[in-house]
Amino acid sequence: MFKAAIRVNKMTTIAQLRGASLHAQRHDETGKARVREDAEPGFGLAWSKAEDDRDYLAAFKAHKAELGAGERKGSPLCLQAICVLSPEWVQKAGNLHDPENPHNRQLFDQAKAWAESWGGKGSVIATRLDLDEKGGAVVDVMVSPVRESRGKPVISTNKALQELKQDTGERNEYSALQTSWADWCREHLDAEIVRGTRKEITQRQHLSPETYGAVMDKARSDLRRPVESVREALQGSELSWNDTDLLRDYLLLRGEISRHRDDPRGYTPPEGDLDREGVEIYTDLESNTWKLITAFRKGAESVVTAAYRFGMGWDRLKEQDGHEAGRAWFPALADRLHLGAVIAKCGDFCAEAEAFVKNLRIENPESHLSSRILWPLGSQELVERYDRHLGLSAPQHIRPVHQERIPEVQKARDVESPQQRSRHRGDDYGL
Known part of the structure; x- marks a missing residue:
């Protein structure tokens, strides 16, 4: 049995998109720190609407021009959806860090397809599957849904999430994303994939692109065994002064x-x-x-x-x-x-x-x-x-x-x- 999980970060400023690009290109300190000793920085699978597959700001601008979409003041520009699967599923078909591993390619393609299934055709502006890190089986998807408002196309992540919530019957948008991703993986990747631990997905907008790797670490931990409570751990321990x-x-x-x-x-x-x-x-x-x-x-x-x-x-x-x-x-x-x-x-x-x-x-x-x-x-x-x-x-x-x-x-x-x-x-x- 394999598990699927989602983490989401709302991108509300151009600066965040620029920071996400620097991280994807391994120009920031956090990105450099995540690269394995024997790996080439930036090695992996990537696609975007821009000429540079890891330039998210350029991809966003190309996205707006392509769809003629406007923005709502103060509203998110896009969602950073971090799509996670149990690494063991990728390893069934080969090396976790091999771009030729068919499971890596399937995961990369299906993450984009899933996002566009609820965000709308053409809503994904960029995707990335890093293969230069110790971990794996994580696809970073930047999705900027466009909806019509007063006869004009407008970027609206909130409306897209509300629609997804209604479709899944979940209590909030983030649970809806979790359920939707697991269902999509089970249908398009492997029937043995199940939803990860039911927990509230982080809604914190202060979390920046530079720390998204840590969010992936958190997502991976949700796919492992439950953490023993602090009280139980202390009760069973002999502690000196x-x-x-x-x-x-x-x-x-x-x-x-x-x-x-x-x-x-x-x-x-x-x-x-x-x-x-x-x-x-x-x-x-x-x-x-x-x-x-x-x-x-x-x-x-x-x-x-x-x-x-x-x-x-x-x-x-x-x-x-x-x-x-x-x-x-x-x-x-x-x-x-x-x-x-x-x-x-x-x-x-x-x-x-x-x-x-x-x-x-x-x-x-x-x-x-x-x-x-x-x-x-x-x-x-x-x-x-x-x-x-x-x-x-x-x-x-x-x-x-x-x-x-x-x-x-x-x-x-x-x-x-x-x-x-x-x-x-x-x-x-x-x-």
């Missing part, structure tokens, strides 16, 4: 990964014993500046410190492949990228917190400290790097390298008095 201490730090990082994954743009480091308003109140009552700094950034500093135990200490993380050091504890690439972002943002908070507390004691604004010269050094650049990896920020050239970033806390102090600031503001540090 050292083990318990290590587990505490591990669960701390796991929790922050989950929080960042749920809302990467709105992520804030764990709270300390004092918030910003509390620091302002105690500034005149506590003469020891470092006590205030430590209390303010305690939560963030605990994350940075814990990361050292799992190979992702600050100096190592600053290296170009720093997140790879945590592979033993965090095997999924998505987890390591999100954790890298978490550590960077917590480090940035630590530097800005120190600057904020110390500047409260410096009356002359011209003498205020910049967080850039405080520990941990290079935090802002590291935040920007991981935001780019996760598709959360514009390309680096948008802001000149030499331009000094003004900490949000400093800007807030320039326009507000302490009495005007609310403890419920969630944007103290722009993290």
